[in-house]
Amino acid sequence: MSHAARPAPPESPARAHDMVLTRRGLRFMGRIWPCTIGRGGVTADKREGDGATPVGTHAIVGMLYRPDRLARPADWAVPIRPGDLWCDDPGDEDYNLMVRAPHGASAESLRLPDPRYDIVLMTDWNWPHAEAGRGSAIFLHAWRRPGYPTAGCVAFRPDHLRRIAGLVTYETRLIVPPEMAG
Numbered sequence: 001m002s003h004a005a006r007p008a009p010p011e012s013p014a015r016a017h018d019m020v021l022t023r024r025g026l027r028f029m030g031r032i033w034p035c036t037i038g039r040g041g042v043t044a045d046k047r048e049g050d051g052a053t054p055v056g057t058h059a060i061v062g063m064l065y066r067p068d069r070l071a072r073p074a075d076w077a078v079p080i081r082p083g084d085l086w087c088d089d090p091g092d093e094d095y096n097l098m099v100r101a102p103h104g105a106s107a108e109s110l111r112l113p114d115p116r117y118d119i120v121l122m123t124d125w126n127w128p129h130a131e132a133g134r135g136s137a138i139f140l141h142a143w144r145r146p147g148y149p150t151a152g153c154v155a156f157r158p159d160h161l162r163r164i165a166g167l168v169t170y171e172t173r174l175i176v177p178p179e180m181a182g
Contacts, residue, residue: 020175029167035156039149042180046135058123058174066118073165084110088136096130116142119165
């Protein structure tokens, strides 16, 4: 079945420990956290390279952190090591997966010189069995600066992200409601 013919997933009602994207920010644990989203806005039809944040209910499937910069934010967080990459080549068998350098296909370094990926919450968008063309990783990470859009991820002030990371559980989901699109 092609992506265009795929029916929209059923909407899941928000639970108390879910993150819900709103026009004012991300609602989570009783407060609104300022955030930025993809330069392409929110879309119900996510495509590779569109820079959009996808509508849907996305499980938080992992947490990565830079142990050389901060303490483990949660007991289940995994350290980002030198040479850790994220494959963003839709033609590669490791597309939308963490890989190690050297890697023959296009891949983004997870150890950036700036703090954007000091903490990364990974969602299940197009993961673990990625479909080419649907876009690679949708992460929650630190922003470059307030109001600066991402390539589709949701980004926060670094100190807010550290607090959020400590509150996230295995049951936490990121909900991007359809009314946010367009």
